[in-house]
Amino acid sequence: MSERKDPLCEEARFDAFYRDHAKSLRNFIYYKFGDAEQSDDVVQESFIRLWKNCTKVTLNTAKGFLYKIAINLSTSLKRSEKIHLNYRGQAVKVELDQESPEYVMLEKEFMDRLTDAIASLPDKQREVFLMNRVEKKTYKEMAELSGVSVKAIEKSMHKALLKLRAKIGDV
Structure with missing residues (x-):
């Protein structure tokens, strides 16, 4: 056989x-x-x-x-969970000053919408967005960490920003 x-x-x-x-x-x-x-x-x-x-x-x-x-x-x-948890932890740490109750409520609603919008991004886009905006990494640093080109990072960031703007709207 x-x-x-x-x-x-x-x-x-x-x-x-x-x-x-x-x-x-x-x-x-x-x-x-x-x-x-x-x-x-x-x-x-x-x-x-x-x-x-x-x-x-x-x-x-x-x-x-x-x-x-x-x-x-x-x-x-x-990796996806870690990014999500790191972001959630930072989003919760918003310090509330002695602002008007209306301002505090609007700020909380906005943070909830922002948190949900970021959580709904595809993994790569969320990762790029959070590394840039939270960890303050440059596109070059992110490209080296991810093993992709700077252009790929730029494209992922652009897509993430477009999706966030569509979900949250212009503020």
């Missing part, structure tokens, strides 16, 4: 591969990133991506491919 090029695309083999590796992958992601529920989601998404790429992955390389996907997904989720 000759072995096919894509044995992983056979449902029975994929199912067996899933049963052999799902639990250990879930535990690995849980131990590495510390979130049980998110680990289950990452494992599911990783196997979905493996199935979609089964013609490109051999049975010998499937485990490494699967773990690489899971690590990348988890890292991306954690």
Whole structure:
């Protein structure tokens, strides 16, 4: 019998591969990133991506491919959460002076809208916006950290500003 090029695309083999590796992958992601529920989601998404790429992955390389996907997904989720939490923490620290109650109320409403608008940005745009506006990083510094060109950072920032302006309006 000759072995096919894509044995992983056979449902029975994929199912067996899933049963052999799902639990250990879930535990690995849980131990590495510390979130049980998110680990289950990452494992599911990783196997979905493996199935979609089964013609490109051999049975010998499937485990490494699967773990690489899971690590990348988890890292991306954690980075996104960290940015979101850092921003939320700073947005809450707004000091309220002894202003008129109307001003305080308007300021709080605006901060809520701003926080929601920033949270709704796609990950890359939110990351670029917050690194620039909160951490005061230059486009060049962000490009070096992200491993992309300065032009890509400029484009992400432009898109983020457009989306924020559309959600909040001109102030």
